[in-house]
Amino acid sequence: MQASNRWILPLAIGALVLQGCATTGGSTQPAATQVSAPAQTAAASVPVSKPSTTAIPENDGQPVVKADTKDNFDAVAAAVRQQMQPGGRYAFVDKTGRETVEAKLGDMGTLFGQYGSVNKMDPTAQQQLLADQNAINEVLARYDSNRRICWHETPVGTLFPKTVCRTLGQIQSEHRDAQHNLDQAQKFIQQQNQIKYGPVGGGH
Numbered sequence: 134m135q136a137s138n139r140w141i142l143p144l145a146i147g148a149l150v151l152q153g154c155a156t157t158g159g160s161t162q163p164a165a166t167q168v169s170a171p172a173q174t175a176a177a178s179v180p181v182s183k184p185s186t187t188a189i190p191e192n193d194g195q196p197v198v199k200a201d202t203k204d205n206f207d208a209v210a211a212a213v214r215q216q217m218q219p220g221g222r223y224a225f226v227d228k229t230g231r232e233t234v235e236a237k238l239g240d241m242g243t244l245f246g247q248y249g250s251v252n253k254m255d256p257t258a259q260q261q262l263l264a265d266q267n268a269i270n271e272v273l274a275r276y277d278s279n280r281r282i283c284w285h286e287t288p289v290g291t292l293f294p295k296t297v298c299r300t301l302g303q304i305q306s307e308h309r310d311a312q313h314n315l316d317q318a319q320k321f322i323q324q325q326n327q328i329k330y331g332p333v334g335g336g337h
Contacts, residue, residue: 282298
């Protein structure tokens with residue numbers, strides 16, 4: 134009986150070691166009740182990968198597109214293009230502004246592709262890079278959804294004007310909602326006219 138116990142104990146330890154290796158290696162996931170405490174700690178310490186997003190640098194709330202190396206430029210350019218998509222901070226950039234941004238990003242990409250970094254650029258290339266950056270920053274600042282716009286208006290029923298402020302994003306959303314409501318109202322009127330008078334252009 135004592136000899137049997139001497140064999141059982143090493144086998145049990147070996148089984149736990151193999152179980153822990155399989156858990157941390159990722160090839161096998163045993164049930165939660167079977168995972169030993171060291172295996173759970175190792176699994177919990179593994180970082181969960183999340184999609185990385187590069188923010189556009191700012192100065193006093195204003196976008197500042199600049200880069201000193203090709204890698205930095207690629208990250209910032211990707212962030213600019215992402216933020217010009219629907220729902221992004223610069224989603225309201227018009228067609229002309231988008232063409233300007235894309236053209237200037239293309240110029241900057243060519244410069245970084247040729248020189249690799251700002252330090253290696255000659256003065257002419259550095260001046261061109263600075264001009265491209267300024268042109269992009271101007272467009273982004275103009276169509277920034279967070280930009281506050283204020284004006285004076287006099288509410289109905291009073292003679293006292295007041296200052297009203299909205300962000301560009303709020304203004305655009307209000308215009309979009311108003312246009313949607315107008316389209317829905319016109320569609321309703323057309324449907325009612327068709328019910329009352331029949332299809333337009335139909336015979337009598």
